[in-house]
Amino acid sequence: MKLSLHTQPDVPLEADVIFPDLLLEKTVSEAAALEIFHGNEKTTLGDFFTITDENNDGTVEVEGDLSKVKLLGSGMSFGRLKIIGNVGAHLGAGMSGGEIIVEGDAGDWVGREISGGRIIIKGDAGHMVGSVVRGSSIGIQGGEIIISGSVKNELGNGMRRGLIAVGGDSGDFTGVNMKAGTIVVLGQLGQRPGAGMVRGTIISTHNAELLPTFTYDTTYRPTVLKSIFIYLRKLGFSLDDEYINGNYQRWSGDSIELNKGEIFLYAE
């Protein structure tokens, strides 16, 4: 099924019906009649999208400038959602399976509180990627988020499991309040990475200024980083050999918490 945006929304469009689990069971006319919200106004999918019956391979393709379209792929559990263009906030929120690929940039809250599946963003993404929602303490509990570009603040806030990889820079508070899981940032980490982390791993291929509650352990070549990097490369994440084979400083923290978290910084 293919959806092409024909009318640009004036305010955010809450398109939480665009996910394979639901759409692949609908005919084109049934899909067009699905209710969505344009701001606080109830409307239908067909009022904004031209829907055609293409890609009968379990893929839902959505194209257009979707930067004001929110909640695409939210709650999906299987299949493939391909987005050609920029996409709005809450992409893949709460997903448990399947794959989302974005050929463009994404807004805030990509993959918030997911428990499985994979989100691949070819461009940049906003704040709170792979994060917990405000008021909760446990963020993503599984799944993979792979972003070729950069992201803004609070990447992986509260994450408990899963893997997030960022090809560019990340903003402030990367991995804040992490419970476990892995965050890889090939660019610069912003301020205060790992603040309040309990367990988990943050890896950066650049140096970073860490909080005083992190303690330097050693510099070595951890095999687990090689395994993570090679796994990411198999997923199409671009990575130089020097980062796979290099030495990393290991820092333990955050000592205001359990002190079982770790930050690896590329050393040479």
Added chain:
Amino acid sequence: MVIQSTEIIDTFAEAFGMWAARVIITGETPKWAMAAARAMTGFATSVIGCRCEAGIEREIPSDETPDGRPGVSVLLFAGSAKGVGNRLVERIGQCVMTCPTTACYNGLEVEEKVIVGGKLRYFGDGYQASKLLGGQRLWRIPVMEGEFLIDESFGVQPAVGGGNFLVLGENLTVTLEAVEAAVDAMRIPGVILPFPDGVVRSGSKPGSKYKELPASTNDAYCPSLRGSAPKTDLPEEVTCVLEIVIDGLDEKAVGESMRLGIQAAVREGIVQITAGNYGGNLGQFHLHLHELMQG
């Protein structure tokens, strides 16, 4: 059947159902991966005395291993899935975790699994940590040189153990040449030859005059007992017999390895090639030599 001047006896190797695991060991250099693999497969020639059979399957180039380092693939066989799991915990814990720079990964993507890293992790004394990659949990156990990385669980599958053939030669020199050539030809994916460099001289028969022994020397094939044993299966000109035992992940791999080995062993001075069996009543796999050689 005669190939070159060697008679292939119309008989069969009787092999048994076993369980197997494949372990991928990596290291900073090929030397250390191999050192761990050699240690892990030591004293693993026969389930009779070693509780498992294990061997090196092949060296693995770094671009095929999970961590991009040079590796070695090891196959380990035992009588049950649980037995394989127990032997893996013992041998990986004592021989691989102890070896500098190594990591250890599951090499069989099958449904049935045994917990290995999930048990060895306790060596970390609370400092161990895990990573979940592609649905597989890895354990990181801190050690004095860094950390030992190991998959939580390893796949186990039904397998075939005890494929064999015996090379009957006119003298020691030609028999050794024949089995060495055979072993070189037989190392294909999915099989191991668990005895020293693939060859065993102390072939056994089941039982013994001593009640506590489950197996004893195969007197019918001992040239020095020609005059004293109740019977001999040796032609007059034979003075030396060597055996090659094959364990494999399936019957096809064992059969193909045997075929390649027999093909490589036949030559002037090798009088016969035959196989060990127990009348067909014990093992569930019968690998007939003539059928194998006829393809």
